[in-house]
Amino acid sequence: MQYSMRFVAACVLCVGAIACASPRGAVAQETYWPTQGWRASSPEAQGMDSGLLADALDYVRDHQTPIHSLTIVRDGHVVLDAYFWPFQDGQVHDLASVTKSVTSTLAGIAIGRHELDLRQPLTSVFDRRRIANLDERKERVTIEHLLTMTSGLDCDASRGEITLSRMRESADWTQFMLDLPMRDEPGSHFEYCSGGMHLLSAAITNATGLSALDFARRELFDPLGIGNAAWPADGQGVSHGWGDLRLEPLDMAKLGYLWLNNGRWEDRQLVPEAWMRAAVQPQLARNGHRYGYGLWAYPSRQPPLFEAEGRGGQRISVTPEKNVVVVFTGGTFEPGDIGSFILRAIKSDQPLPENASAAARLATAVGDAATPPHPVSFMSPLASTVSGKRYTLAENPLDLKSFVLTFSGAEAAQVQLELGDRSDPPKPVGLDGVPRVSSDGNSGLPVAVSGRWESESTFLLEYNEIGNINTYRFRLRFSGDEVEVQLSERSRVIPTARFRGTSAD
Known part of the structure; x- marks a missing residue:
């Protein structure tokens, strides 16, 4: 469904109507959750400026930015849902390292169900495996260290994530990661480690008896109403904990909305609230560290935000102070260039007067984004x-x-x-x-x-x-x-x- 065209056109026709207004401050989630689908709204009804959002799409067009989709949710309502041809509404997109934030969320759910423990040593989780290079430091590596990427394992993110490449060339990816020697004291040093997130996925499988994908379907995707998902697994059936999950952008926004609401969805606390609050705060207070539990946290920005980040511009960005979730997908671009337009578009915590001309301009920009370019051709005699x-x-x-x-x-x-x-x-x-x-x-x-x-x-x-x-x-x-x-x-x-x-x- 083309939410964007429908709701923008509707709000052009019903400027000032009650149906196009939903005051911020009304606790929308008490009566409405997007499990069965998002409600759409004009940007103005949620305190945002349609003209500035149209400016963002003009910027994309003028700079030929390789973005694939842009979804903005404020106060639980979709105010913009744009797809840039040839990517289309209803298609899944590779999340890249945004997957890590989903893996960490699943670990939080397993912890809430007492199937894992935050400070459980990996030697306890994988007690049926023989682990090489086992010493006192490795015996102190816990689930929390994997979540914060401070395991101390000799995991090298340089040269195109060389450790991840070597892991993928091995016969048993979990064993490869467990067998790595230690380089640092656990908890003392941050090292971006995709293989560590795969080890976390293996821990979820070991504890629950399900792949991360199947566990997500039962405990996360189904409750959120996410049905269209794909997530490959290794030779042992362990879902790729670091990447390769595929979801639709509107379903990515549901994950952001879950995080925005501290792990609560409808009448269920899917993710423990205390765990969720810790997940969106930096967990290593030195050297400008910005990583929580599988999420990047920026508490010093104005306004503060946290986000799931992936290669190529994949983002689920959450700004609690403004009650906003923004989802980007793309083929290598800088989301911050467009994010500045979005931030400026947030004008008020209350509804703004409807703006028919700006709404029409935004509707046109959304339609143009989804339309193939005009044909041109030149044929060489060769x-x-x-x-x-x-x-x-x-x-x-x-x-x-x-x-x-x-x-x-x-x-x-x-x-x-x-x-x-x-x-x-x-x-x-x-x-x-x-x-x-x-x-x-x-x-x-x-x-x-x-x-x-x-x-x-x-x-x-x-x-x-x-x-x-x-x-x-x-x-x-x-x-x-x-x-x-x-x-x-x-x-x-x-x-x-x-x-x-x-x-x-």
Whole structure:
């Protein structure tokens, strides 16, 4: 459903009507929780300025910011829910490291159910495993140390999170993390450690008998009304504790609303209140440390806020003083650039007069964001020469073995990629400035592919994994039977590289 278009248009028609007003201060959650769906409101009814929110969307357009969605909830009402084509309402998005905050929330629930204890040593949690490099320091590592990323394990976040990469190459990821030697006294030093969050996911599974995904469905997602979720697991059935959870943006906002309400949902305290309050406060008071229990805390900002943060611009940002939850998804951008517009848009703790012209402008901006760009095209004479040829490529960071580009007209083409030992089905390529969307992309997420001739010999192919963070660009320079490839990825998950290929066709 396109909440944004419906509620903005409705409020243009009913300016000043009671239905478009919900005064801040009325305890909305006593009678309404968004379990079955969010209620929408004009920004003005919740003390926000539609014009400034329209300015935010204009900024995105003018700077071609690679944002995928923006959702703003104030006083329990959705005041903006925008989707930026080709990402669409109803699609799940990769949360990246926002997943860590969900894993930590599940640990809090398990603690509230007395299935885990905050200060329980890992040697007790995993008492059936033989742990290497066991010494007195490792025997003092607890669940709390994993939550605060102060375990003291020799976990290295540099070089693209090298420890995480090595963990993923091992046969048993949990055992790999447990066997790491100690580097610091537990609780003394913060080190961003994705593998530690996977160890926390394993602890949840060990304690509950369920994967983190199944435990979440029973104890978190179902109570919140979250049905569309995907979360991969390792070879032992342990959900990836550090990342790869996929949810819809409106469901991400439900998590933020749960945190805003100190772990309470409807008539249930899903997460212990005392644990939740501690989770959103920095837990290591030195060196500017800002990490709570799986959440980043900024108590000195004005206004104070806390948030779940993920690579590429994924955010669930909560500002309790303003009763606001903001959700961003995207393909590598800086949310703070847009966040400044949102902060300025919060004008009052009481309803503002409705503004028909600003509401109409915002509705237009939301509609434009969801609309494909206008078609344009240019076709090189070289297209007929390279069309249908298979180019075999030299070694490269993406492990791209070969590609075939097929041109059949001025508006669309087709590309087939061979990645590692997997040959992707052919994908349509928009040549007219409008990416073509396919539903059978990597890991089941759709992809949008576009291309254009930059010159008679150079073709630029953009492969956008919608719902994910990664957008790959291939600049292909053809010469005879050879091609020079310049590969880049917007979030730098792989290094920029140049390599060559040849065609035997």
